[in-house]
Amino acid sequence: MDESRITGAAPPPRLDERLGRINWAQRLMMRPDSGAGVGVVLLLVFFAFAAAGSGMFAADGIMNWLHVSAELGVVSVPAALLMIAGEFDLSIGSMIGFSGMMAAIPAVYWGWPVWVAILFAFALSVALGWLDGYLVIRTRLPSFIVSLAFLFILRGLSLALSVMLTNQTIISGVNRAAKGDWLAPVFGGQIAQPVFVFLAHAHLIGTYRDGSPLVSGIPMVMIWWVIIAAVAHFVLSSTRFGNYIFAAGGDANAARSLGVPVARVKVILFAATAFCSALLGIAQVMEFGSAAADRGLDMEFEAIIAAVIGGSLLTGGYGSAIGACFGALIFGIAQQGIYFANWNNNWFRVFLGALLLIAVLFNTLIRRRVTGER
Amino acid sequence: MDMPLIEARDIHMHFGHVIALAGISFTLEEGQVHCLLGDNGAGKSTLIKILSGVFRPSKGEYLVAGRDAGFGSPRDALDAGIATVFQDLGLVPLMSITRNFFMGREPVRWLGPFHVMKFAYADRVAREEMRRIGIDLRDPEQAVGTLSGGERQCLAIARAVFFGARVLILDEPTSALGVAQTSMVLRYIHQVRGKGLGVIFITHNVRHAMAVGDAFTVLNRGRVAGRFRRGEASIEDLQGLMAGGKELAELAEELGGTV
Ligand SMILES: Nc1ncnc2c1ncn2[C@@H]1O[C@H](COP(=O)(O)OP(=O)(O)OP(=O)(O)O)[C@@H](O)[C@H]1O
Numbered sequence: 333m334d335e336s337r338i339t340g341a342a343p344p345p346r347l348d349e350r351l352g353r354i355n356w357a358q359r360l361m362m363r364p365d366s367g368a369g370v371g372v373v374l375l376l377v378f379f380a381f382a383a384a385g386s387g388m389f390a391a392d393g394i395m396n397w398l399h400v401s402a403e404l405g406v407v408s409v410p411a412a413l414l415m416i417a418g419e420f421d422l423s424i425g426s427m428i429g430f431s432g433m434m435a436a437i438p439a440v441y442w443g444w445p446v447w448v449a450i451l452f453a454f455a456l457s458v459a460l461g462w463l464d465g466y467l468v469i470r471t472r473l474p475s476f477i478v479s480l481a482f483l484f485i486l487r488g489l490s491l492a493l494s495v496m497l498t499n500q501t502i503i504s505g506v507n508r509a510a511k512g513d514w515l516a517p518v519f520g521g522q523i524a525q526p527v528f529v530f531l532a533h534a535h536l537i538g539t540y541r542d543g544s545p546l547v548s549g550i551p552m553v554m555i556w557w558v559i560i561a562a563v564a565h566f567v568l569s570s571t572r573f574g575n576y577i578f579a580a581g582g583d584a585n586a587a588r589s590l591g592v593p594v595a596r597v598k599v600i601l602f603a604a605t606a607f608c609s610a611l612l613g614i615a616q617v618m619e620f621g622s623a624a625a626d627r628g629l630d631m632e633f634e635a636i637i638a639a640v641i642g643g644s645l646l647t648g649g650y651g652s653a654i655g656a657c658f659g660a661l662i663f664g665i666a667q668q669g670i671y672f673a674n675w676n677n678n679w680f681r682v683f684l685g686a687l688l689l690i691a692v693l694f695n696t697l698i699r700r701r702v703t704g705e706r
Numbered sequence: 707m708d709m710p711l712i713e714a715r716d717i718h719m720h721f722g723h724v725i726a727l728a729g730i731s732f733t734l735e736e737g738q739v740h741c742l743l744g745d746n747g748a749g750k751s752t753l754i755k756i757l758s759g760v761f762r763p764s765k766g767e768y769l770v771a772g773r774d775a776g777f778g779s780p781r782d783a784l785d786a787g788i789a790t791v792f793q794d795l796g797l798v799p800l801m802s803i804t805r806n807f808f809m810g811r812e813p814v815r816w817l818g819p820f821h822v823m824k825f826a827y828a829d830r831v832a833r834e835e836m837r838r839i840g841i842d843l844r845d846p847e848q849a850v851g852t853l854s855g856g857e858r859q860c861l862a863i864a865r866a867v868f869f870g871a872r873v874l875i876l877d878e879p880t881s882a883l884g885v886a887q888t889s890m891v892l893r894y895i896h897q898v899r900g901k902g903l904g905v906i907f908i909t910h911n912v913r914h915a916m917a918v919g920d921a922f923t924v925l926n927r928g929r930v931a932g933r934f935r936r937g938e939a940s941i942e943d944l945q946g947l948m949a950g951g952k953e954l955a956e957l958a959e960e961l962g963g964t965v
């Protein structure tokens with residue numbers, strides 16, 4: 333491509349006198365996720381006072397709200413990527429319940445090895461996510477509507493299939509089936525247990541009567557959260573696919589006219605979102621040892637809210653994966669903090685709604701700043 | 707005889723019941739600047755969208771270097787070395803100048819399963835190419851939405867020139883440009899021709915067309931209204947054919963001067 337360049341004489345470089353110095357602090361404020369980052373800190377400071385002495389910041393307290401954040405983060409990150417690409421997936425919550433069922437029923441009732449059941453559930457979920465995306469592209473209907481249909485279809489399927497095949501809507505006994513399985517702990521297990529035993533011995537963290545630590549290890553879902561967030565951030569900020577995602581959501585027509593495979597990008601993101609939803613569904617089943625058809629209720633809205641709080645524009649083209657993590661953190665801290673502070677937990681909804689409103693207004697402001705529109 | 711770079715034969719384009727093109731033939735040769743002229747709605751943009759792979763013609767043949775083009779998407783056209791500045795520019799306002807410059811043609815290296823963008827190189831090229839067209843970038847990471855209309859046009863042109871290996875298509879590229887940038891674009895067209903590329907140049911400004919054009923095709927209501935080589939037609943002839951000519955003459959009389 334170099335040789336196709338025009339070799340006219342370029343004027344010598346000079347500093348543009350119209351260029352005001354931008355310092356790193358201003359640059360930081362231009363990022364989509366900076367607001368949510370500040371929000372996390374403020375919220376922590378707030379609860380440090382409001383929930384003082386409640387154990388919220390003891391090891392098990394931290395684990396408690398981090399766990400809530402991690403579960404949401406696993407799905408809010410792909411939801412953010414999809415939103416940046418200009419689409420929504422309202423079937424995230426239903427997919428969590430559905431994938432859990434699809435792993436539990438074969439494992440418990442059909443006697444499949446658990447690892448086979450897990451792979452089956454993943455394959456089915458990703459295929460359905462792909463179909464969701466394919467229908468959005470093919471019909472050119474808003475993904476809002478198509479995935480809303482999937483929300484009902486998948487939730488209905490989870491309930492109907494579990495009743496039809498097992499006469500129950502809660503499948504327990506997965507832990508018994510998963511004993512000794514090599515794949516189940518990858519989603520439902522814990523790591524770093526010896527560290528916590530050591531900390532307990534050193535009296536750095538609380539223990540039960542028998543001396544075992546209150547926190548026995550780091551649940552795998554947290555590890556998955558970190559992995560998903562790191563990969564998503566890297567893809568978005570540094571790779572060609574990331575460029576495609578921004579372009580698809582920023583102006584799909586312009587992107588298409590320059591050869592960006594917009595349809596493929598969106599379908600891949602729908603499949604990836606389904607994959608992450610299934611990951612959460614399967615992790616819950618393996619962790620709790622049971623599947624329930626109503627798991628993941630409202631998670632699609634929580635994921636979208638976390639993405640928006642994290643600075644992603646509802647209209648697409650702008651946002652961040654790290655922001656979606658901050659959004660999930662804010663969610664976990666506020667929800668559990670209100671519990672630790674011993675307030676009526678209905679306040680959480682009020683807080684969430686108000687925060688969403690503030691975030692949307694703030695995002696619009698940032699977008700105006702970035703694009704220079706007035 | 708040299709094979710033409712691009713040859714379109716009897717192209718028809720229908721949008722539902724709207725007939726945008728009703729049988730147009732068009733050739734572009736190596737080292738030729740071919741100006742497409744015509745009134746609003748004549749079908750100029752539709753024709754170049756077919757040439758650049760955005761639309762498939764309803765009927766007709768489209769050959770690139772003598773072979774059936776068979777473009778399924780603009781990407782195929784770009785791969786064949788045909789780069790286009792569309793009338794609406796094809797820029798994404800929320801994205802940075804660099805990301806826009808390389809959109810769809812990202813410079814990458816492999817890192818495991820990922821195509822990692824070479825941002826340092828991309829920033830440098832974007833800055834250099836923009837300086838060459840006469841725009842000093844403040845910051846290549848600046849969002850395109852913050853650029854002025856003319857700066858955006860320059861970005862789209864610089865991008866197409868950079869990637870157009872064989873054919874450069876410009877759809878009214880100078881409509882928002884200042885004097886210095888316009889003459890820079892005309893000089894560009896001249897330079898590009900000198901390297902053997904073909905250029906399709908759409909403009910409403912007959913003077914600009916006459917300044918750089920080797921061949922002229924005038925469209926009117928989806929048909930070819932006239933074809934000329936350089937020197938075969940005067941500015942007045944072209945203006946007359948562009949359907950606006952008669953009205954312009956009347957207007958000049960009315961206003962008691964020249965337009
Ligand atoms: N996607 C479309 N659907 C329906 N009609 C279309 C479409 N694109 C173009 N047309 C029609 O085709 C005709 C030619 O349009 P085109 O954009 O090619 O004109 P043009 O010569 O580029 O005009 P201008 O000088 O104003 O840019 C117009 O009447 C337009 O309304």
Ligand SMILES: [Mg+2]
Binds near residue numbers: 750751752877
């Ligand atoms: Mg046009």
